[in-house]
Amino acid sequence: MPFSPPPIDPRQLVRQAAAGASTVNLFASDTIPHYRFSYLLERAKGMVSTVIQLGSTLLSTLEKKDAEELALLRATQEPVLLQLITKTKEKQIEEAKANKDSLEKSKSSASDRKKHYDKLIKAGWNAREKDTVKHMTTALDLQKVTTGIRTASIVSYLLPSIYGTSNGGMKFGEAASMAASVIDSFVGIYSQEGSLASTIAQYQRRQEDWELQQQMAKLDVKQIQEQINAANIRIEIAEAELEVHNKSIEHSREVEEFLKGKYTNKELYQWMISRLSTLYFQTYKIALDMANAAQKAYQYELNTDETYITPTHWDSQKKGLLAGESLMLGLNQLEKAHLDQNKRRFEIEKIIPLRQLDPSTFLKLIADSSCTFDLEEKLFALDFPSHYCRQTKTISVSIPAVVGPYQNINATLTQTSNKVLIKQDTEAIKWLLTGEGNTGDGSIREGWRSNQQIAISKGHEDYALFVLNLNFRDERYLPFEGTGVNSSWKLDIPKASNFIDLTTITDVIITVSYTALDGGYTISKAVEKHFGNFKEKTMFSLKQELQQNNNNQQSNFTISPHLFRPNLQNYKFTKISVLPITNQGDCELSLAEQWTLKIADKDPLNLNNGTVTQENGLSFEENKILPQSCSLQNFNNSENLSDILLIIEYEGKIWTT
Numbered sequence: 001m002p003f004s005p006p007p008i009d010p011r012q013l014v015r016q017a018a019a020g021a022s023t024v025n026l027f028a029s030d031t032i033p034h035y036r037f038s039y040l041l042e043r044a045k046g047m048v049s050t051v052i053q054l055g056s057t058l059l060s061t062l063e064k065k066d067a068e069e070l071a072l073l074r075a076t077q078e079p080v081l082l083q084l085i086t087k088t089k090e091k092q093i094e095e096a097k098a099n100k101d102s103l104e105k106s107k108s109s110a111s112d113r114k115k116h117y118d119k120l121i122k123a124g125w126n127a128r129e130k131d132t133v134k135h136m137t138t139a140l141d142l143q144k145v146t147t148g149i150r151t152a153s154i155v156s157y158l159l160p161s162i163y164g165t166s167n168g169g170m171k172f173g174e175a176a177s178m179a180a181s182v183i184d185s186f187v188g189i190y191s192q193e194g195s196l197a198s199t200i201a202q203y204q205r206r207q208e209d210w211e212l213q214q215q216m217a218k219l220d221v222k223q224i225q226e227q228i229n230a231a232n233i234r235i236e237i238a239e240a241e242l243e244v245h246n247k248s249i250e251h252s253r254e255v256e257e258f259l260k261g262k263y264t265n266k267e268l269y270q271w272m273i274s275r276l277s278t279l280y281f282q283t284y285k286i287a288l289d290m291a292n293a294a295q296k297a298y299q300y301e302l303n304t305d306e307t308y309i310t311p312t313h314w315d316s317q318k319k320g321l322l323a324g325e326s327l328m329l330g331l332n333q334l335e336k337a338h339l340d341q342n343k344r345r346f347e348i349e350k351i352i353p354l355r356q357l358d359p360s361t362f363l364k365l366i367a368d369s370s371c372t373f374d375l376e377e378k379l380f381a382l383d384f385p386s387h388y389c390r391q392t393k394t395i396s397v398s399i400p401a402v403v404g405p406y407q408n409i410n411a412t413l414t415q416t417s418n419k420v421l422i423k424q425d426t427e428a429i430k431w432l433l434t435g436e437g438n439t440g441d442g443s444i445r446e447g448w449r450s451n452q453q454i455a456i457s458k459g460h461e462d463y464a465l466f467v468l469n470l471n472f473r474d475e476r477y478l479p480f481e482g483t484g485v486n487s488s489w490k491l492d493i494p495k496a497s498n499f500i501d502l503t504t505i506t507d508v509i510i511t512v513s514y515t516a517l518d519g520g521y522t523i524s525k526a527v528e529k530h531f532g533n534f535k536e537k538t539m540f541s542l543k544q545e546l547q548q549n550n551n552n553q554q555s556n557f558t559i560s561p562h563l564f565r566p567n568l569q570n571y572k573f574t575k576i577s578v579l580p581i582t583n584q585g586d587c588e589l590s591l592a593e594q595w596t597l598k599i600a601d602k603d604p605l606n607l608n609n610g611t612v613t614q615e616n617g618l619s620f621e622e623n624k625i626l627p628q629s630c631s632l633q634n635f636n637n638s639e640n641l642s643d644i645l646l647i648i649e650y651e652g653k654i655w656t657t
Contacts, residue, residue, distance in 0.1 A: 032449045032482070037297035037338060039475040044290040045331055051287045051324035054280045059321055061276055065269035068259075072266065075256040082249045089245050093238040100231035107224040114217035117210045124207075133199060140192040147189060277319060284314060284323055291331055298334055300448060300482050302341050303389050303422035308334040345515040346387065350380065354491075354508035359539030359647045363579070363587065366502050370492045372416070375512070377432040377486045378531065382654065385531075386524035387516035388421045388429075390485045394468070394478055394513045399459040399493070402504035409459030409500060411493040415452050420445045420484035424519045426526040432486065433530040445484070454479045461511065485514045503585035533651040534568060543643040555644065559628040568652030573618055575649040577611045578632065583642045591641070596633045604633055 033040060259265065288311065295309045313326040355362040358373055365371035380390055399409050421428055425443035430436060432444070454464030464479055493502060542557055564571070580591040589610040596604035597612055602619075605612045612618045632644070 031296075032300050033293040033297050034476050035293075035297065036475060036477060037294060037301050040290065040294035040297050041331065041335055041338075044287065044294045045328065047283070047287040047290050048324050048328045048331060051280070051284050052328065053324075054276065054283055055321055055324050058273065058276045058280050058319065061269055061272045062319075065266055065273060068264075068266040068269055072256075072259045075252060075259050078252040079249055079256065082245065082252060086242070086245060086249070089238065089242040093235060093242060096231060096235040096238050100228060100235065103224050103228045103231055107221055107228060110217050110220035110224055114214060114221060117214035117217060120210045121207065121214060133196065136192060136196045136199065140189060140196060143189045143192055280320060281314070284320060284327075287324070287327060288313070291327055291334075294331065295334055298338055302338070303391070303420060303445060304341070305442060306337060308337065345389075345517055346384075347393070347513070347515055348384070348387075349511060349513045350383065350485075352379070352510045352512060354510065355506075355539055356536075359537050359645075360577075362508065362539070363645070365491060365493065365508065366505060366585075367587065369495050369502060370490070372488065372490045374488050375485060375510075377419075377421075377429075378534075380485055380514075381433065381527045381531065382534065384516065385527040386519050386521070388424060388519045388523050389517040390514050391420060391516075392418075392480045392483050392485055392487075392512060392514050394463055394511075395454075395480050396461045396463045396511045397454075397456050397459075398461055398509040398511070399456070400506045400509070401459065401500055401502075403459065403500050407499050408457045409493070410497045411456040411459075411491060413454050413456060413464075414490045414492075415450060415480055415483060416488045416490055417447060417450050418484035418487035420448075420486070424523055426522065429523065429526045430530045433527065434532065449477075449480075449483050452480055452483070485512055501585075528655045531654060533572075534565065534654045535574075535649070535651040536565060537647055537649050538563060540646045540648070541643050542646060554634070555632045557630055557632075557646075559630055559648070561627065564650060565652070568654065571650060571652045573648060573650050575611060575613045575647075576618060577647040577649075578607055579610060579645040579647065580641055581643040581645060582640055585642070587645075594634045598631045598633055600628050600630070 035043075288309070291309045295307065299305060309327070309330045313323045313330070314320045315323070352375065354365070354371075354373060357375075357379075361371045361373045380387070395413075397411070397413055399411065401409060403409060419432065421432060421443060422445050423443040425441075427437050428439050428443035431439050456462045456464060468478075491508065493505075495502065540563065542555060576597065578592050578595065578597065579587050580589070582588050582591075592607050592610045595607050597607060598604040603617075605617045608616055
């Protein structure tokens, strides 16, 4: 992670403000949670599920409020509408009655027509019609008589005239003329018979029409009566509907009064919406904080800066609806990313004696009951040059000392800072190993979960835990877990809190269990390039560790190769410090003011404040260390000394290329 948080994108501020979220979330602290990712993920999902439920409840309450307002609106409008419909119902009754009156009149008219045709049929032909037929019949009879006479006159014209004085024969012309008149008479007779027959036929047809009209009038009367009956029923229905309608008006007013006065009214739902909105938003903020905590644990455990949880899930214009579902999606994406990236890493254990790491620091601890020390990148890069992303799993502390029965060693170990190389960045490796160059673009995560502290009470492989779960199933992180092994520390062993003599402490053994990733050839070559010489301080006790032969003037001892790191080339002693330890356990450099140090066959070297450096004549440089005979000369006051400590600082090449 970068040393400082990245600048805030103004557009993100605008989007978050539009979503109704607080800008405080954008500047949240990088504090790492105490619990592991898997535990926080499940807790965050549970809280988000609660958010989803509250969102559903809020939506349901909004719907109920709207439904309640709609019901009340309908209940208020319905009586007014029913009052308007009342007039329509009344008009419908009037219409039905008017329709009945019309049908009654139609029935009366049909009855009159029936009576009229009954009368016509019963009366038959009237007197004039009868006279017409009678006169036509008489005229026909007379026409026939006239025709008979004319026919007879034809015969008389054909007989000769024998009477009187005149004489003559038959009158054929007059006979023919009379014959024509006879024929014309027959024409007239037939014509009269046709007119008579036509008149009688018209009377018969009229009679038939009257009978038809009589039947139709009869049927009309019957049909209209049925329509009148139906009209009576419609009147009853309309009156019944009006009665029901009036009852509906009464009921609608009762419903309106009930809706206005019932407990679960729109005011209650409005109150519930207000309370639910507050609870919903507060629960969402808790869920978002827990989701961010899970994301922070994910970033912390896997050393990544990937982000899946954003503060833009909440849309205040929509009352935050579906914010829980959106946040759940982010958690699911976070879980998938964790499953994809959480591969098994190297698991390594390194034992670090403080006396070997930095003898001066160890002596300071004995003298002042407190010291600070660093576990630098070089210390671990030397073991596995290709590794990076070294993160602590556990740290245990052992303090060998003379302790009385049933006594504890009470100490406090504090981590003051830590660094983790989280990317395969050669520039960052150079900075870690040499302090030169730059840290790279977010390649080093620094200071996460610093200032952790453990209380040491057993003094032997003390993890500061009652029970160490080696499967790491503890819901919380173990002390220092996940921090960088490249770290700075402070160890306190207060004299007032311990029943031991600190001078009896022979060493402080720090065991670091950590994980790492393999960066391959690129990382390995970068370490070899920038590592430089291996440098170490080694402290020896002339009394306990080196073969010595003391007399009143000098102390002889041998420096053996096994006291130094093997597999180095071009060994070089850069500083030798001689520390006289009095019988009281104090370091008195003044006792060594007149001492000289002789190495092999070289000239004796004067001790400057108890030390010999390259500046004042120390010049030991060999391709490998051979046993060296050494002596402290001008040695005196040995009766006041309990021991002499020798600190040799040396260096050598690890890699030749």
